[in-house]
Amino acid sequence: MFKGKKIFFILCRAGVVWGLLSINLAYGWGPQGHRVVGTIAESNLAPEIKKIIADEFNINNLADIANWADKVRRNRKQEKPWHYTNVKEGEWTYVMSRDCPKGNCVIEKIKEFSAVLANVDLPLKRRKVALKYLVHFVGDVHQPLHLGNRKDRGGGKIRLAYLGKKLTLHYLWDGGLIDWKRESLLKYATRLNAQVQDLEKSKWLHSKVNDWADESRSLALKYAYPLENNKLSKTYISKGREILDQRMVQAGIRLADLLKRLLKTEN
Ligand SMILES: [Zn+2]
8 A cells, every 4th residue: 555545644634533533422402402591591581681792791692601611521530420310220210319329410410510609699700600611511402312321321322323323322312313404503592492382381391400400301211211122213213303402492482481590680
C-alpha cells in the first residue's frame, strides 16, 4: 500500500472509532431534543414569568440554556448521575430508598433545584444556576431510558444497528430515532406544541416529578426494551418516534408550569 493511502486508511479508521465513541458518550436527550423542550416551554410561559426570567436572570429564551448542564458535565464527572435514575430490573416504579438513596439522581435534583429557585433569599447567581439545571433535567426525566435498568445502564450497554450505524439503545431514545434534518428545530417544536389540545395540556399538569419518572419507567419497559432479536422493526421505530414527540411536548409544558409555580411569588 502507498504511504499516503495507508495514512488515509488509518485516519478513516480513527474517524470511525471516534464517531462511535462520541455516539456512546452521548447521555441525555441529544442537543436537539433539549432545544425542542426549551422552545415549547418558552412558548407556554405566562408573560409575567417570561418577564421575571428575562429581567432577573437575563435569559431571553429557555432553549438557549437547555444544553448547559450537559456541557458542564463534561468536566464534572460527579454530576453525571444527576441526569438520570437507574432502576432495579423488573421494578415498574421509582423508589428513592432503593434507586437513589443519596439523592444523586435526576428526580431528586429536580426537587433540590426547584427549592433553590423558589427561595428568593438566596443569591440570584445561585438561583440562576438552579434554573439552568431545571430546564435541562425536566427534559431528561421525560426520556424513557433515563429511567432505565441499572443492569444495562439505561440501554447504554445494548448495541444495535440503525441506518447502517452501530448505536446504543440509549442513544436512539435520546433522539437518535428522529430525523432531525427534515425541518428546523423551531418548526419541529412549534408543530408539536400546536398538535396538543388545551384539555390534554391541563391533564398533564396534574402530576409531580415522581409521576413523570414513573411514566418514563413504564414507557421504557413497555416500548423501549422489548426488541425482537435485537432488531428494530418499522413498528418499533414509528412507535418510538411517537413516544419521543409526546415526551418532549409534555416536558416543555410541565417545565413552563413548574417555573410558574416556583417564580410566581416574585415582583
Ligand atoms: Zn442530560
